[in-house]
Amino acid sequence: MIVAEVKPMAEIQDTIKNYSKVLISGCGSCVTVCLSGGAQQVEVLASSLRTAAKSQGQQLEVGEETQLRQCDPMFIEQIRDKAAGYEAILSMGCGAGVQTMAETLGNIPVYPALDTVFFGGADGQGGFVETCAACGQCILSRTGGICPVARCAKSLTDGPCGGAQAGNCEVSKDTRCVWQLIYVRLFRLGQLHLLKETTPPKARRVHPARLNRAE
């Protein structure tokens, strides 16, 4: 899933400072799961912006809306009429959601209220960790199911770099060296021989990637 976090309030306020009628639009998918852009966050942000505007003597009308999935134009179509009544949209979707919305609605400016930070999963304790870099050429079969592209500070595919100390990354002391983790996992799996194989260089992907639905 995509993990995002709410932008600093000052930045959001600055983005919409020239508007008096703004629609906040949440997304019911990934950003709801990571507690940053679901229905609950929409009403919190809306109330905060209204309160701030009122305390500064500004006129600001804020509407609220949450789609099931903001990264699909079909869901955006459902709010087209409502959106037309606003000067700007503040999207609480991920970067993909913001763009889909901007593209679909066309003539209404759409601004992000979130910073999309990574692809990852739940850590089981309420937090989320980056686990995938969407590189397009998955090598997890050779690394014991642990991705060095996303989880190594240097994205080394043939690590380790040698800078780790006591199993921790030299870039961030709080982060385990991913190549240490890979070594331990492969040892447990009895697959240490995989480390002797060299990962061929990845062909750099051409952006934007596309995936056509199979016929």
Add this chain to the structure above:
Amino acid sequence: MKINAMPPCQAKCPIHMDVQGYVAAIAGGDVQEADRVIRRTNPFPSVCGRICTRECESVCRRGKSVDEPVAIRALKRYASDSAAAGAEVPGPEIRFSEKVCIVGAGPAGLTAAHDLALMGYRVTVYESEDEPGGMLTRGIPRYRLPLDLVRSEVDRIRSLGVEIKTGYMLGRDISLQDLQKDFDAVFLGMGSEKSTCPECSGMELSGVWTAVEFLKDVSRGKKFNPGNKVIVIGGGHTAIDAARTCLRLGAEDVTIAYRRTIDEMPAGMDEVEDAREEGIRFEFLTAPEAFEGSGKVEKMRCVRMDLDKSCGGKGKLTCVEDSAFEMEADTIILATGYVPRTEAVQELCTEGGDRLEIKDAAGATRTPGVFAGGDFVSGPTTVVQAIASGRKAAEAVHRYLRGMDQSPEAQEEILQDLDDDVARLVPKAGREKPVCLDSGSRVHSFDEVEHVFTPEQARTEAARCLHCSLGAHVSRDCAVCLNCVLVCPYNVPRPGEEKAYIDMSQCQACGVCAGQCPASAIDLRLEPRTELRQNIRRVLERAESNSQNDFIFGYVCDFSRTRPRELKGENVYTITRPGLGRIDVYELLVPFEAGAREVLVSGCGEEDCKFKDCSLWTRRNVQKAARILESIGIDPERLKIVEG
């Protein structure tokens, strides 16, 4: 209150009273509402608040799994004693032309009359005695049920337009045939007051009484001197009532002789305990053989019994050989069973028998338009069973008169027991006990033994309710983030097949998951979001228009006993809520939007809280909201938790 599965208290109650509804109203300090909820299904709250056999309490899930059951009966009494008189039930919307006749003004008949009057029928009740109430006025002693309370409940029923004619006995003053001619439907609820006596010699001696006659005479105010030694024979409620009444009439040595053991006694254990406290002795496995004396009874010859419980049921009784013994007695009272008097309705009885032939659960007899119920059909039961029977009969009469099919008995789904893993996480809280007259002084008068709860006791006791089946439910908006699984203090939510799954039978309705659900997909039956939000909006609008930008807004827990001084005074607007764990960040911020100077959150403090971790989550939410306030330039100190 819409429910999917009945809480056990409600399911077990013969009239399915909305126990949670009135207990919640008491917890919130609204006795009028509690009384209203009670009166929806029960026209005799002050009676049931005192003498109900409280089957509800026997299945209370707090009692079964956590500590002691909620004192439901005492709470009902508190509500009906405290509610202002005049909180009348609204009259019928439609009036029908049909007339209904009720024979017997006991709890079954009067309940049927009450319900039918509310449905819009003209109801006449015939009562053979000179006062309506049946066993309530002439069978239950005053120390358990003061007469004026029964009279006031009967007056309420009269105020619905029910005509009660006393002194009319079926078979003597009126006949069933005449009633069938004059009325469109008839309900027979003449009770079960004919005593069945053991086959003993000496029944004719003076000083030998049947309990019903004895209690009736005492309640009429007849002077009665039972002498010093009294033996009451029997093991039911009436035996206990008769024995305790004798003590109050001056007897010094009162013994209840019962042929089985304490385990088989139909009387409730609390009644047995009360009787013991007052000094009444019990002789179990004892059966009378003869009453002896010259003109007046002087002693009872009896035998010991042997009870073989291995054969199932109530066991098989046999006399123990050579076990005869004698007990001295100035008075002997027989409370050994009662049957209905069916002489006046022989045409409705089984072939050659003296029992009424009843065709269905609603009490239809073999004659169309004639229904019967209460103890008259079932034999002696409890007041709440009689009320239930009256309610069923009213419905059946209505369906008969309107030409509708009789409704089948509804089978309700009942909530399962609490799992041990959940039960051990529920904070324990001891049951409140009403003040009682001490056993020494109470036997000298007919003053009521048990007192009503104080308001503080009532609210504390009501707060013990576990809100069974009023917990969280997940809507289709669930994003399956499983945050609920992580935050639930009782570990109830689980990942389901399509969305998170919260087992209604285990949820404690603390609301923490609802407050933390990012999709706003979890709602609480105890405090539905739509109602809550409307309420918040309404109070804020009032605050905004009355005291613009200069008001304090507070969220107060229903279950906290004290209210901090910060939440008293002018320009303070509050919303009370059943626990604060459910509060979410938006609810903490929105009062500022309306111009609140301060937002205060008042709970009960960690130790007292009935919900596990409620204070923790309240604090976290307040901190989160305070950070947002700071980010928009509002002093975070304007939002705080205050405790009483």
